[in-house]
Amino acid sequence: MSTENKIEMIRGGQFIVKETNPSEVFTPEDFSDEQKMMRESVQEFVDKEIVPNKDRFEKKDYALTEEVMRKAGEMGFLGVAVPEEYDGLGMGFVSTMLVCDYISGATGSIATAFGAHTGIGTMPITLYGTEEQKKKYVPKLATGEWFGAYCLTEPGAGSDANSGKTKAELTADGKHYKINGQKMWISNAGFCNVFVVFARLEDDKNITGFIVENDPSNGITMGEEEHKLGIHSSSTRQVFFNDCLVPVENMLAGRGEGFKIAMNALNVGRIKLAAACLDAQRRVITLATNYANEREQFKTPIAKFGAIRKKLAEMAVNAYVGESASYRAAKDVENRIHLRQEEGATFAEAELKGVEEFAIECSILKVAVSEDMQACSDEGIQIYGGMGFSADAPMEAAWRDARISRIYEGTNEINRMLAVGMLVKKAMKGHVNLLEPAMAVGNELTSIPSFETPDFSEPLSEEMDMVKKLKKVFLMVAGSAVQKFGPALEEHQQLLIAASDILIEIYMAESAILRTQKNIARTSVEEQKEQIAMSQYYLYQASKIIQARAEEGISSFAEGDEQRMMLMGLKRFTKYTNLPNIVALRDTIADKVTEANKYPF
Structure with missing residues (x-):
């Protein structure tokens, strides 16, 4: 299969009905030398210009924000996504995600200023402006001369x-x-x-x-x-x-x-907001680990206590999963943009259609990663204890800055409903074949289950089998809901939110497993020991969330024999063949984090 045909097969939302080969996903380990150099450049900039001035940012030093933004423009960071003819760097979508990721981690003030300027401030003109408008405004915006x-x-x-x-x-x-x-x-x-x-x-x-x-x-x-x-x-x-x-x-x-401009700008903003929460998590994890290793109680570093190790492990798991899903989607968007350009579309047309194609994934990421960042900063405060509540320690500001991310670019409630709503619309347009897989799951519910023991000899093969079953849960719940309510489904917001949580957990869990499988193939099982543990741990937690949300959804619209049949199917689709040792997985992850004294993945 040619690259072009392979890319053509990858459409937004199709992950719920298609299997993805690990070799087809992009991971942070796939960054090019140019992207690694850009990452290092941004990290150096943040450590020099932002981190030493965190107190000033907390004291409402707006002039400092403007000054740092102007320096970011001089470094080229504001023009990463802007074509070279308008004085930008003309880099791909993955590179724009990378810069947004690493420039946003130290303070939410710069994260917001950067996102507002490069995303909703610059991109609407770049993508929708006339040639005269672009020549007049975009070069000044790309270089930081104007904001x-x-x-x-x-x-x-x-x-x-x-x-x-x-x-x-x-x-x-x-x-x-x-x-x-x-x-x-x-x-x-x-x-x-x-x-x-x-x-x-x-x-x-x-x-x-x-x-x-x-x-x-x-x-x-x-x-x-x-x-x-x-x-x-x-x-x-x-x-x-x-x-x-x-x-x-x-x-x-x-x-x-204007409404079309606004909605497309939000799609870009949603996936970029997910990126903006990634390095923030890494930095909070590193700070929390440093503190846990140094803080002693009962003559023992608190990093050795199981309750703290659990927190550090879960924080690391969510960061790893967020990275995996965000860069997977970013590369899918970039591939779609390239395909559109090969077909003759302009840069603006290709960019708009590329992001629009994966609007479902953009909403999923916005919700999942923003909530993980909030949880990460909250646990960071808890690890610091009373000191975490003090404005003199870094966790208090991290927690406050994280809170806006669940509201930006459409509230998480809106994005949850959008994700399922857009998927249903895609199905009606024939872009994602939901009907046949949903009918197949319906038939499976009335058939005799197989009692053969599957072959799980390959690393993470049982986990991928579980992902397939969890996809059946979504198809069972969403398919039945669509059949029952039709277009009126959008009026049942609580059901949509339950279905969306199932969809979100599937995408995030699958992304982590695919990343780990790809890296196992190019390194070894031993070298990916902790990544395997993180993938297994997240999937286990995801399966519990999916089970609870599915029960809630089923009980809201099904009764009698139909309800009993669906609940039996739910039990079948969420059952592990070999239940993982959750405590052991957490210990494996916590050992790696505390020994490295930072987020090490």
């Missing part, structure tokens, strides 16, 4: 982004649009040079995007800096437009195209 912000949210328009009240009216001479309205929670507002603003023309169904230069003399005023739980040095203000005149040539894309 961007994104004005979508309003007091009455949050998750329902298309309900904004900000108005745009064509002036009598036809040369300008006059914008009036209020935007809130605008990241980078205090130091940005250009806004991407969404407003409604007349009674249009959908909003329209505009590129608006930040000129206070042109009817733009701002509220004071918001007082926030975390991300203290991320400039966040309300922005008011009062008869703000915008040249007609500054409309972004076409009239009524």
